[in-house]
Amino acid sequence: MSVDEERVRMGIDGLDEMLSGGLIPGSFAAIVGTYGTGKTTFALQFIWEGLIRGETAIYITLEESEESIVRYMQVKSWDIDQYRNTTFFVLKLDPTNFNLSINSIRNDLPPLIKKYNAKRVVFDPISLFEDLFDTDSARRHELFRFVDMLRSEDCTVLMTSEADKDNQYSSRHNLIEYLVDTVILLRYIRSNESSQVHLALEVVKMRLSAHSREIKPYEILSDRVNVYSEANVF
Known part of the structure; x- marks a missing residue:
């Protein structure tokens, strides 16, 4: 079996190479970064990579409406309409309604994954879900419960998280890094010799797999993200 067949590809040039071909099937990954880094x-x-490979994907959002998500993908020239409500589903949660959001995750998500045999699940952003809880202990308990619930499903899960406002190397609540298998950190870098700001990423953690530990520049293009795995940050 080839590396591509063994891994769940992100579909991002350069990043999959840094991940030794992609994410491990059934694993949990987090993308952590401050605003504007492209989480x-x-x-x-x-x-999108999953959809064009014939997989079913579920996108859980606490910020954007389904219409805005679809519109964003259309701007990228991705023909998302052919997949809507057949292999692509959006679950919109209300971050201001604690009980409704929690019940949707517990009661609606697992049956949806099973019904459509979803292979990819995105939670964007997990930091708003964490904000629903008043204490660190409650936050930790519910996140552990959420991860354990999805561990039993045959899917690969990707979460996004805002970085801590005082520490761009950490998620907002400094918790999700310890629960997931892979952590990809997005950040800004400004060289000493120049006022120009560069986007850079690093794979800071990946369980059960070799991975690049170098910091690499990336660029958000009109139709895709490119990670320049052969280049150095300067």
């Missing part, structure tokens, strides 16, 4: 773009490209 949602990474997540949607992960979804």
Whole structure:
């Protein structure tokens, strides 16, 4: 079996190479970054890669409406309409309604995954879900419960998280990094010699797999993300 067949490809040039071919099937990954680093773009490209490979994907959002997500993908020239409500489903949660959001995750998500045999699930952003809880202990308990619930499903899960406002190397609540198998950190880098700002990423964690530990530049293009795995950040 080839590396591509063994791995769940992100569909992002350069990043899959850094991940030794992609994510491990059935694993959990988190993309952590501050505003403007393209977390949602990474997540949607992960979804799109699955759809064009014939997989079913579920996108759970606490920020954007389904219409805005679809419109964003259309701007990328991705023909998403052919997949809507057949192999692509959006579950919109209300971050202001605690009980409704929690019940939707517990009661609606697992049957949806099973019914359509979903292979890819995105949660964007998990940090807003974490914000629903008042204490660190409640937050930790519910996230552990969420991860355990999905561990029993035959799908690969990708979450996005806002970085801590005081530490761009950590998620907002400094918790999701410990629960997932893979952590991809997105951040800005400004060289000492120049005022120009570059986007850069690193794979800071990947369980049960070799992976690149180098910091690599990336670019958000009109139709895709490119990670320049052969280049150095300067």
